[in-house]
Amino acid sequence: MKKIIKKQNIIWIVFCYLILIGSSFLRPMILKRIMDQGILGKDMKLILQFAFSLIVLVVIEELTSIIQTRLFVDMQNRLVISLYTKAGQVLFRLKQSYFMENSSTEIVNKLSTDINSVCSLFDSNIMYVLGYALQIISGVIGLVVINWKLALLVLLVVPIKYLLIKMFAEKEEKLSEQEIEASANFSSWLGDSINGIREIKLWNLYREKQQNLISKQKEILEINKKGKLIQAYNMSTDSALKGLITAALYGIGGYFICKSKLTIGSLTAFITYSNYVINPISIVMNLKLIFAQIKPSIKRIEEFIKTDVEKKENIEGKICQLKHSINMENISFSYTERSIMQNVNLEIHKGEKIAIIGDNGSGKSTLLSMLLRFIEPEQGNIYIDGVDIKEYDIDQYRSMFSVVSQNIYLFADTLWNNIVMGKNIGLEEMNQKLEKMDMKGFLKKLPNGYESSLQKNGENLSGGERQKIGLLRALIKDSPILILDEATSSIDKDYDKFIHDMLLNDCSNKTIIVITHKQENLEGMDRIFQMKEHRLIEQM
């Protein structure tokens, strides 16, 4: 927080505020003198002098406002960056289970809504609080000096306003929570509908989806309306309170004047001072309402930052290299109490090529997710060269694997960046690998070669082309363990055979794990395992 709100900035903001107050206090005085002394006294020199000083004041006020806005925006931006830095550090390290429970649109909505909501604090009067406090103190002194009994009447506003704002803030906080939830729900539903747009078109689901869209929006607007009404009630009670106090002051003050205990001038000055006190008190207390609005967002950001992330630290500095074998021992796993595998054992020697087959949903990909540390076994452990994989640094550990799955993800970026994935390689090496994969023809078809832009998830490519890029990506990564999880499911038969043979030849020193439903992909494998009835059985 210290980095966001610097002491120096606060001093400058208060200084600017004081200039603005001073200037607005001086302007009516100057106008009064222009009229009373300049115009009525027909003194042209005085008129010009005061008119010039008015211009100077306006220029000072405007410059001060600009400086103040700059200071606010700088602080707001620092807060945004610091929140996104914290959120980013967590986001990219979150466990896979988080992404199963929360859709991408929900996460985007959560982060942007909550961060914007917290930063909106800077659009409120919070930075003026110190200035308002000074104004209240000076106002109270003025009131007490003129008449301390009447001053008590003005100060009655404090407990009344406190009780009112407490009631409004409690309601506002609940509504804010409801609005956030409804809006997250809406984003998640909308994201899901957009992802399924082809199905909507093919099944003519327009009417149903349209009705859902409107009803979900109405739900949000209804909550929003209640929130706006609370703000309106708050503003009306503010005005009513101010009106009541002023009326009482005129009544009681009038009585004092009749009894010769107060002069008319004193009452006028008293009412002006009372405004100096009542208005800022309302503004400062209204901040409680603003805090109530953003409190649910602060809570959600805090919860998000505390979410369980993948542990990166490698306390003992162990380096994973795979010199001998991967051992899965007594692995059991279930998704929400549905058992997927029980006591699975598997030993893979370095350089071995193994295949895992099995019916749909038998748990093949789940087993690999455990090996890749996306999920953890419920029971049992996985070892590489006798060391529990949990003890390796996760980044270094994952660098051991080149993975091509059935649904690889391509980023909305150039083809080159999608292949190298951050690795620093030269054009020559890339061309060699491309040739090895017989993909030169594919490259020629693209308008800008390697620099061609791919759409989100490679939507401007065919399913087979996407998988070919996935294979090329894995070849470029060149890790010692190659995992092919139905990696050629969309690839035509001839190319599948070509790539299968090429990989076995080219990666003879690598450990390869293949998951497949295709009989022909079992050729050349050292051992074949079948996932069946929660167990992994070696086929003899």
Ligand SMILES: Nc1ncnc2c1ncn2[C@@H]1O[C@H](COP(=O)(O)OP(=O)(O)OP(=O)(O)O)[C@@H](O)[C@H]1O
């Ligand atoms: N996130 C999840 N939550 C709950 N159940 C899941 C989840 N992911 C997978 N499953 C279930 O776990 C079981 C095993 O899934 P897995 O993807 O490992 O099967 P698979 O053998 O690879 O199937 P396929 O051959 O169809 O790819 C399936 O029945 C699936 O429904």
